[in-house]
Amino acid sequence: MFARNLIRRQVGLVAKQHQHQQLFHKSAVNKLTIPFLSTLPQNAGGVKGDVNSNLTPPKSDKMHGGIHWDFEKILSIGLVPLCGASLASGGDISGVADTLLSGILLAHVWVGFQSCIIDYIPARVYGKNHNYAMYLLSLGSLVSVYGIYELETKENGLIGVVKKLWGTPGQDSEIKEEKK
Numbered sequence: 802m803f804a805r806n807l808i809r810r811q812v813g814l815v816a817k818q819h820q821h822q823q824l825f826h827k828s829a830v831n832k833l834t835i836p837f838l839s840t841l842p843q844n845a846g847g848v849k850g851d852v853n854s855n856l857t858p859p860k861s862d863k864m865h866g867g868i869h870w871d872f873e874k875i876l877s878i879g880l881v882p883l884c885g886a887s888l889a890s891g892g893d894i895s896g897v898a899d900t901l902l903s904g905i906l907l908a909h910v911w912v913g914f915q916s917c918i919i920d921y922i923p924a925r926v927y928g929k930n931h932n933y934a935m936y937l938l939s940l941g942s943l944v945s946v947y948g949i950y951e952l953e954t955k956e957n958g959l960i961g962v963v964k965k966l967w968g969t970p971g972q973d974s975e976i977k978e979e980k981k
Contacts, residue, residue: 835922838930873916876909892964899958903949906959911942 883902887894894902915938924931949959956962 835927838922838927840926841928843926873909873912876905876912879905880909887960892960894960896953896958899960900949900953903952903959907942907945907949911938914938 880902883898883905886898887902915935918931918934918938922931922934952959952962957964
């Protein structure tokens with residue numbers, strides 16, 4: 802009699818624990834998705850079929866893996882001498898170097914945002930919303946290329962704009978008087 806009651810209690814505790822795990826799992830899934838984006842239905846644990854048939858070798862793609870990583874690192878390393886040269890010269894660098902700095906900085910930012918979209922808005926979960934995010938990134942980058950063109954032709958380049966933003970208000974008029 803005592804053993805039966807003990808077994809019933811243990812079975813009841815296990816059932817309650819299982820219910821709590823299911824509730825936590827549902828709430829965790831809801832909190833880990835972006836609330837305003839629609840999601841695709843997911844299989845339990847992300848497994849399709851049985852456990853052994855889930856592995857399919859990925860298609861080889863040159864932009865995934867080594868070449869993509871090398872491109873990111875080359876962009877990052879390329880920014881170091883360009884930023885260093887502009888700081889060392891006090892902001893007086895050539896138009897070509899300024900345009901190169903702006904272009905590499907834009908490419909570096911594009912690669913970074915692309916990685917964020919791939920990581921946090923995966924096509925497997927968000928479907929076509931992933932594609933929309935990539936299209937918006939490309940559109941924003943094209944608008945930024947036009948902005949770089951405007952900076953280089955109408956302003957004094959990216960470095961000139963940064964100098965204006967960081968300078969004191971009266972400093973700009975003093976520089977103009979010195980050049981006269």
